[in-house]
Amino acid sequence: MRKRVFSGARPTGRQHLGNYLGAIQNYVKLQDEYDGIYCIVDIHALTSLEDTSKLQENIYELALDWLAAGIDPKKSIIFVQSHVPEVMELHTLLSMVTPLSWLLRVPTFKEKVKIQPQNVNYGLLGYPVLMTADIVLYKAEVVPVGEDQLPHLELAREISRRFNNLFGDTFPEPQARLTAFPLIIGLDGKDKMSKQLDNDIAIALSPEETIERVMTAVTDPARRYRADPGHPEICNVHWLHKNFIQEEEEIHADQCRSATIGCVEHKMLLAQDINRTLKSFRQRRAALATKPEYVTDVLADGARQAQAIARETLGEVKQRMGLI
Numbered sequence: 001m002r003k004r005v006f007s008g009a010r011p012t013g014r015q016h017l018g019n020y021l022g023a024i025q026n027y028v029k030l031q032d033e034y035d036g037i038y039c040i041v042d043i044h045a046l047t048s049l050e051d052t053s054k055l056q057e058n059i060y061e062l063a064l065d066w067l068a069a070g071i072d073p074k075k076s077i078i079f080v081q082s083h084v085p086e087v088m089e090l091h092t093l094l095s096m097v098t099p100l101s102w103l104l105r106v107p108t109f110k111e112k113v114k115i116q117p118q119n120v121n122y123g124l125l126g127y128p129v130l131m132t133a134d135i136v137l138y139k140a141e142v143v144p145v146g147e148d149q150l151p152h153l154e155l156a157r158e159i160s161r162r163f164n165n166l167f168g169d170t171f172p173e174p175q176a177r178l179t180a181f182p183l184i185i186g187l188d189g190k191d192k193m194s195k196q197l198d199n200d201i202a203i204a205l206s207p208e209e210t211i212e213r214v215m216t217a218v219t220d221p222a223r224r225y226r227a228d229p230g231h232p233e234i235c236n237v238h239w240l241h242k243n244f245i246q247e248e249e250e251i252h253a254d255q256c257r258s259a260t261i262g263c264v265e266h267k268m269l270l271a272q273d274i275n276r277t278l279k280s281f282r283q284r285r286a287a288l289a290t291k292p293e294y295v296t297d298v299l300a301d302g303a304r305q306a307q308a309i310a311r312e313t314l315g316e317v318k319q320r321m322g323l324i
Contacts, residue, residue, distance in 0.1 A: 005034035005177070006140030008041040008081065008131075011058035012049065015065040016200035017274070018184035018193030021243050026144045026179050028070040036076030037138050037306065038066065040299075043081050043088065044130060047123040048116055048196060063295050065204060068285035079302030081134065086310035091126070091133040093317060097162050098129050106151055115196060132156040136171040137310050144177040148192065167320040184243070189218035189236040204285060207275040214271040219263040220256075230256035230263070237266055244273040 007027060009015070015024065027038055040062050042055060049055065059080055071078060081087060103109065103125050113120050123130075135143055135156055145153055153176050160171040183192055186199025193200045201213050220235040222228075232238035232253035241249045252269060255261035288295065318324045 002033070002035050003142055004037055004138055004140040005030050005142040005144065006037045006039070006135050006138055006174075007144050008039040008044070008134055009062060010045040010048075011040050011042055011055060011062045012045050013058055013195040014061050014202040014204045016193055016195060016202050017240075017243075018186070018200065019065075020069070020203045020278075021184055022146050022179045023144065024066065024069045024071075026177075027066070027076075030142075030144060030177070031072060031075040034142060036071070037140060038071060038076055038078050039081050039134060039306075040079070041081040041134065043123075044127065047121060047127055048112070048119070050119060059299075060292070060295060061204070063299060064285055064288055067288055067295065067298065068281050073298045073302065077302045077305045078298055079306045080299055083299070083303035084137075084307045084310050086307065086314045087130070087133050087137050090137050090310075090314055090317060091130045093321065094133055094136075094159055094163065095126060095129050097166060098159050102155060102158065103128060106155060108148075108152065128152050128155045129159065132159045135174050136160055137313050138306065139172055139309075139313060140174055141172045142177050143174045144179060146179050146183060148183055150176060167317075170316060170320055185236050185239065187213070187217040187236075189221075201274070203278055203281065207271075210275055210278075211268070211271040214267050214274065215264070217267055217270075219267070223263065226262045227259055229259050232256045235263075235266075237263070237270055241266070241270045241273065244270075244277055 007023065009019065009023070027036065030036060040059050042059060045055065045058075046052070063078065066078060067073075106128055109125060109127070112124055116124075131152055132155070143153055143156075153174060157173045160173050164170055185191065186193035186197060187201065188197070188199040191197050191199060201210060205213060217237050217240075219237050220230045220232070222234070223230045235256070238249065238253055238256065241252065252261060252266060256266060315324070
């Protein structure tokens with residue numbers, strides 16, 4: 001029997017290059033090695049969304065991105081988090097064994113407080129508990145994450161371990177599967193690529209929109225004029241471009257140092273390589289967009305499969321806790 005891998009993404013808008021390079025490509029590869037469970041975590045999205053008018057649209061767009069990228073519903077379960085309400089019940093039960101001090105030390109909580117000081121809600125603090133419930137509800141043993149998500153996963157392991165110590169061996173401790181790509185910095189050149197920070201490049205953009213977006217990217221802050229020698233080692237465009245081409249980008253870096261290529265030219269080359277890489281993805285996405293009923297059916301079938309697993313796990317949890 002193959003191990004289960006679980007991962008989720010918040011439907012706060014279309015997936016961007018950071019999601020694609022750091023997560024989605026990995027999901028597709030893992031399908032041949034594990035039983036995949038991939039969840040559109042709409043409840044998690046509520047921790048930062050104050051306007052939910054586009055939530056259903058965002059769920060559909062995210063599902064389109066995943067399917068077009070190659071996540072195969074014949075190999076993996078794809079579903080919406082709230083369509084399996086057992087996760088909210090397990091979240092409540094796990095919150096009873098999670099010390100508050102564990103949640104207050106999570107670095108991403110402090111970062112989110114800075115981003116949205118007007119909306120510091122309980123869900124934001126309890127995010128890691130719900131994330132733990134997402135994972136252990138399906139007894140997933142592997143979770144693909146970037147390095148920035150390791151504190152959350154380590155907390156999930158601690159919560160699982162504490163539950164097992166209190167009530168008996170129930171959950172496997174999920175193991176991290178680090179993504180092949182480092183943290184992808186956004187167009188501002190300083191923060192992680194994020195829809196919330198508006199420094200992202202959505203993978204579903206048209207070629208023209210991609211060029212327009214890339215042209216806003218911050219480059220070498222020390223290079224003021226076209227004739228100035230560049231410093232690719234501190235240029236975000238250089239580091240982003242390396243994710244698409246390796247050897248050629250080193251040539252571009254040398255050209256940057258010698259000022260034979262300017263920042264605008266370099267950004268145009270980056271945009272062209274992004275468009276070339278995403279061409280087949282965008283074609284598949286456009287074809288899927290003509291069949292919205294197919295996407296709906298995939299999510300409904302995924303929820304049925306996920307709920308069958310969830311009910312069995314939740315029954316075991318409640319029995320061990322003396323609730324039944």
